[in-house]
Amino acid sequence: MSDAAQGAAAQPLKPALVREINRALLAWYGASARPLKIRERSDPYGVxxxxxxxxxTQISRVDQLATAFLERFPTLEALAEAETAAVLVAWKGLGYNRRAVALQRAAAVAVAAGGLPSSVEALMALPGIGPYTARAVAAIAFRGREIPVDVNIARILNRLLGSSTPLSPREAQARANEFGSQLADGEAGTWAQAAMDLASTICRPVAPLCDRCPLHQRCASAGQPFHKEPRTATPRTPFAHTRRWLRGRLLDELREAGREGISIAGARGVHNEVAVAATISAMVSEGLAESLGGDRYRLPHRGD
DNA sequence: AAAACGGGGTT
DNA sequence: AACCCAGTTTT
Incomplete structure (x- = not known):
């Protein structure tokens, strides 16, 4: 496969330049880190x-809700053994509720294996843990060397390197790891959090504050006129007409009802009984609900 | 490759 | 009212 056909891989930055950028970023972070409570924990389970x-999910919301969740389920074992219903109740306000089910399953798998694994590969084998989360846990909790690439770090890389077209996920990971390779042992997690703070406060999606950026002198995009791509307005169906609305509504009913569960008879907003039945059925198959027989359902419980 | 998956804060 | 978010899984 020729480079021309595949798209030539950009050449790596000089290690000396990478180290200089690392130094500037970490120094900025030391002075300007956002105060997040979740950073008080660096144990694998908390991370x-x-x-x-x-x-x-916006980090400010995570920071507000993570403490209560971790008090309710203080250890990997506690989470693994909890009622799924209780986990889903504690998850309220976070959205993407399948994450809660997957997280508990991951905890159960890890407990059975004697604890959370430390390698990216083994972490990624756990349910609900993909390329980003595996590297984030490995880097922050286990001194892993690979940089977790999220939307923030991808944006920083694209701007810093002046990519004409956005880096593919694979390219972005490779370029991110160039920085990881020039860090001291255990610094990749700090680097990632520094980059995410920079992306959030300075290298923002819109209206970046380049004149305050510690990487200004090394950035291919600094000073470039910034303008957002005009977005084509897509006609949006009213949210209450969507399946997501119905799922959220049903889950809230289930949370409210507790062990007794609910009857799904009747419409929910514009959604008729057939739609409600189909949706609750999907939720059961995803582990978000369980059948009590007839038209009754509840959040998943272990016993009777 | 595209769609599904939440819900709340920001602009 | 759009847009955005420390992505992952399923189709």
Whole structure:
């Protein structure tokens, strides 16, 4: 396969330049880190919980809700042994509820194996843990060397390197690891959190504050006129007409009902009984609910 | 490759 | 009212 056909891989940055960028970023972080409570924990379980919560979820909300969750389920074992119903109740407000089910299953698998694994590969084999979360846990909790690439770090890389087209996930991981390879042992997690703070406060998606950026002098995009791509307005169906709305509504009913469960008879908003039945059925297959027979359902419980 | 999956904060 | 978010799984 020729480079031309595949798209030539950009050449790596000089190690000396990489180290200089690392130094500037970590120095900035030392002075400007966001104060997040979740950073008070660096144990594998605590990191796992907050990183799963952080998937597609604003970190400020994770920071507010993670503490209560970790008090309710203080250890990997406690989470593994808990009623799934209790986990889903504690997950309220976080969305993407399948994450909660997957997280508990991951905990059960890990407990059976004697604890959370430390390698990216083994972490990724756990349910609900993909390329980002595996590297985040490995880097922050186990001194892993690979940089977890999320939307923030991808944006920093694209701007810093001046990519004409956005880096593919594979390319972005490779370029991120160039920085990881020039860090001292155990610093990859700090680097990632520094980059994410920079991306959040300075290298923002819109209106970046390049004049305050510690990487300004090394950035291919600094000073470039920034303008957001005009978004084509897509006609949106009313949210209450969507399946997501119905799922959220049913899950809230289930949370409220407790062990007794609910009857799914009747419509929910614009969704008729057939739609409700189909949706609750999907939720059962995803581990978000269980049947009590007839038209009654509840959150998943172990016993009667 | 594209769709599904939440819900709340920001602009 | 859009847009965005410390992504992953399923189709």
């Amino acid at each position: 796992l919980v907050s990183e799963v919560m952080a998937q597609q």
